[in-house]
Amino acid sequence: MIEAQNISKSFGNNTVLRDVSFKVAEGESIAIIGRSGTGKSVLLKHLIGLLMPDEGTVRVRGVEINNMPERELLAVRRQFGMLFQGAALFDSMDVAENIAFPLRRAGETDEAEIQQRVSEMLRLVEMPGVETKLLSELSGGMRKRVGLARAIVHRPAIILYDEPTTGLDPVVSDSIDQLILRVRDQFNITSIIITHDMRSARRIGQRIIYLRDGQVYLDATAEEVFNSEDLLVSQFVNGEANLKEGVM
Amino acid sequence: MRRGGDNPKGGRVSTQTAGGGVTSFVASMGSIVLLGGEVLRSLFTTRLHWNEFIKQLHFVGWKSQVIVLTTGASTGMVFCAQTFFQFHKMKMDNATLTVVGVAMITELGPVLAGLMVAGRVGAAISAELGTMRVTEQIDALRTMATHPVDYLVVPRFLATVIAMPLLTVLAWGVGIAAAYLLSITVLGLEGSYGLRHLYFYVDTQDVLLGCIKALFFGGIIALVGCYRGLNCGEGAEGVGRATNEAVVQSCIAILVSNFFLTLLLRGILYP
Numbered sequence: 259m260i261e262a263q264n265i266s267k268s269f270g271n272n273t274v275l276r277d278v279s280f281k282v283a284e285g286e287s288i289a290i291i292g293r294s295g296t297g298k299s300v301l302l303k304h305l306i307g308l309l310m311p312d313e314g315t316v317r318v319r320g321v322e323i324n325n326m327p328e329r330e331l332l333a334v335r336r337q338f339g340m341l342f343q344g345a346a347l348f349d350s351m352d353v354a355e356n357i358a359f360p361l362r363r364a365g366e367t368d369e370a371e372i373q374q375r376v377s378e379m380l381r382l383v384e385m386p387g388v389e390t391k392l393l394s395e396l397s398g399g400m401r402k403r404v405g406l407a408r409a410i411v412h413r414p415a416i417i418l419y420d421e422p423t424t425g426l427d428p429v430v431s432d433s434i435d436q437l438i439l440r441v442r443d444q445f446n447i448t449s450i451i452i453t454h455d456m457r458s459a460r461r462i463g464q465r466i467i468y469l470r471d472g473q474v475y476l477d478a479t480a481e482e483v484f485n486s487e488d489l490l491v492s493q494f495v496n497g498e499a500n501l502k503e504g505v506m
Numbered sequence: 507m508r509r510g511g512d513n514p515k516g517g518r519v520s521t522q523t524a525g526g527g528v529t530s531f532v533a534s535m536g537s538i539v540l541l542g543g544e545v546l547r548s549l550f551t552t553r554l555h556w557n558e559f560i561k562q563l564h565f566v567g568w569k570s571q572v573i574v575l576t577t578g579a580s581t582g583m584v585f586c587a588q589t590f591f592q593f594h595k596m597k598m599d600n601a602t603l604t605v606v607g608v609a610m611i612t613e614l615g616p617v618l619a620g621l622m623v624a625g626r627v628g629a630a631i632s633a634e635l636g637t638m639r640v641t642e643q644i645d646a647l648r649t650m651a652t653h654p655v656d657y658l659v660v661p662r663f664l665a666t667v668i669a670m671p672l673l674t675v676l677a678w679g680v681g682i683a684a685a686y687l688l689s690i691t692v693l694g695l696e697g698s699y700g701l702r703h704l705y706f707y708v709d710t711q712d713v714l715l716g717c718i719k720a721l722f723f724g725g726i727i728a729l730v731g732c733y734r735g736l737n738c739g740e741g742a743e744g745v746g747r748a749t750n751e752a753v754v755q756s757c758i759a760i761l762v763s764n765f766f767l768t769l770l771l772r773g774i775l776y777p
Contacts, residue, residue, distance in 0.1 A: 346646035
């Protein structure tokens, strides 16, 4: 469904991704893990065409999206939903307007249908009745839920999560994980999640890709990753600092 | 608009680091012209977002009235008083209102309204879009199959281009009215004589010249503001710098282009 082949990307003199390759099958859920600054978010943005690789190719359902003009990419992106790290909700709109945005952009004009879909999504993320609330009235966890509702309201085939539980308390993080699983199972959505939260990665990722220094260090099932005897992998998944490497 | 691709947040690396002030100014003006081309293309090929357009028209047009009225009245009165003091020495008192009128309509009205709107609207556009960029709202738009130029730039461009001539007419009206009131109440001039001369010496071409300039300045303010916002640097500092650059660059562009527009439009409108 999505195929990244030999992707390399630099920003100035800083090489962020080096020769990254992997495939994601339809309906699969992948967790991408790795230390901060190792290129996880950059990789995710390549998959939806927000960034273009210096070398390599990205294919979405067989269509190569590299160097595709922005206006042609818009059609490709209709297959995606994305939950941003900070939710990236539009602060000039209330909750309902935010969630309805992708529907209106897709040409839906039946207001009753739009409102019904918005309410349905809010029930799914366990926030019924907040349609008219302003974003300033929502907590971080609530924003993430609204962001998730907005990402799935148009029933995308693929959903990208950029650190969905970062900055949330363990209980809220757990509820977000459960929502992600519910969305995946209910709509059979292909999911790619970037996370630092190893518990989330284990629960959500059928496969885990460990990025290290901009390269794929390990691409294996969750069980293999968490039972790995490789020192670097086990240190990372168990959250053990290696002071010799300067990891604090 | 450039596709994001030069920094991890999807924006463009600032040209300020690439060269000196003049080079970066010229380079960014080139990018702004390209953005203008994209806006024109979008205007004729995609559906206008009416809600966003009306909201922007209200913000740019309606809410800029106070600052434009104040600037117009103040300029009209000060210019009238200074002109009178100089003309009085040459016994040309009655030409005062005519000079004020012609100057307000062809130069002072559009330029001062442009500078005021650049300060108020250009800064607001740049800060809003810049904040949207650093909080990934622009990327979110793109992931929802929405081109930022269609949704954000076109309504702001259209609203500013429509509002600027109307605000300029407002500046003319209040500037000339203030000058007229000052001349008859304080300076002791004969009002009807001044108005008759004003009507006689102001041509349709002068009005057209002022309106075309205002239209052009509106386009500059919107495009510079949007460009700076969409390409701003990271964090609060990046948004602050983008806002500052938007106002400075719009004001410089208005003042420089005013000179060339005067020469060009004089050649076209006054054959």
